[in-house]
Amino acid sequence: MPRGDAAGLPPTGWAVLGLLSFRGGRTGYELKKWADSSLRFFYWSPAISQIYAELRRLESLGFATSRRSGPEEPRATRRYTITEAGRDALAAWADGAGDPGTPVLKHPLVLRVWLGHLAAPGTLRTLVEQHIERTRGELEEIRDARLRAEQAERAEEWAFPRVALSWSERRQLAELELAEAMLEDLDGLGEAGRGTCDVPPPQE
Known part of the structure; x- marks a missing residue:
């Protein structure tokens, strides 16, 4: 085997x-x-x-x-x-001692914000607000899952899944904080930066 x-x-x-x-x-x-x-x-x-x-x-x-x-x-x-x-x-x-690997970050919303100079006014704010609502929903689902693990028979068998779910809850709380800060950043920009974005040439 x-x-x-x-x-x-x-x-x-x-x-x-x-x-x-x-x-x-x-x-x-x-x-x-x-x-x-x-x-x-x-x-x-x-x-x-x-x-x-x-x-x-x-x-x-x-x-x-x-x-x-x-x-x-x-x-x-x-x-x-x-x-x-x-x-x-x-x-x-x-139980292996090897590196689990680097987390891969693919954030579609941030990609859209990165291209915000091509977006219509208000579009990005709407997308961020939708993301905030979706994240709040995810947070509730995580809390429900953790509660089920806490109330399950043989709850001791679910100790490590509860640790993972607690991490997931904290991550979503951080995601909410980041998204709300992004809204403030977008409001601070106003109309600045819209239109064609001239990228400086790379340094030799």
């Missing part, structure tokens, strides 16, 4: 295996729903097609196993569980 560091799993594979590491078997659909209410707050939520692709990979490596509830049932009723080999591989990966 391949070791965890030799399995060649992409980060999404480790994330799906991580979802399986908690108690109970789950269908691909259930894993997707859980990823949408947990992983996406601090990493990202894979598409359902990616989840099934990773589940097939995990099964081929012996890291997961599955069973159907009946021979004629559709794929959605196949339940997946982690194997001992999968748990050992995941533990080796989670």
Whole structure:
């Protein structure tokens, strides 16, 4: 059986295996729903097609196993569980001393603001206000998820997910603060900088 560091799993594979590491078997659909209410707050939520692709990979490596509830049932009723080999591989990966990597920042709103010299007056302010409302909604979802983790049976098993959700809550609070400051910055600009933006030539 391949070791965890030799399995060649992409980060999404480790994330799906991580979802399986908690108690109970789950269908691909259930894993997707859980990823949408947990992983996406601090990493990202894979598409359902990616989840099934990773589940097939995990099964081929012996890291997961599955069973159907009946021979004629559709794929959605196949339940997946982690194997001992999968748990050992995941533990080796989670406990590894290697650099997890640099966070990748892709902020579509800031990209639009960067091109604000080409935007109509008021457009950017509207976009930022919408982003603030969306962020407030995300914050409420995170708080709901953390509350469910706190009230779950065997709450001690959810201690580390609660830490991740607490980080996610603080991040969204910081995002709100940054967006509100951006509104003030935009208001301070007025009509300055609109139109064609002359970029100075690069220094030799």
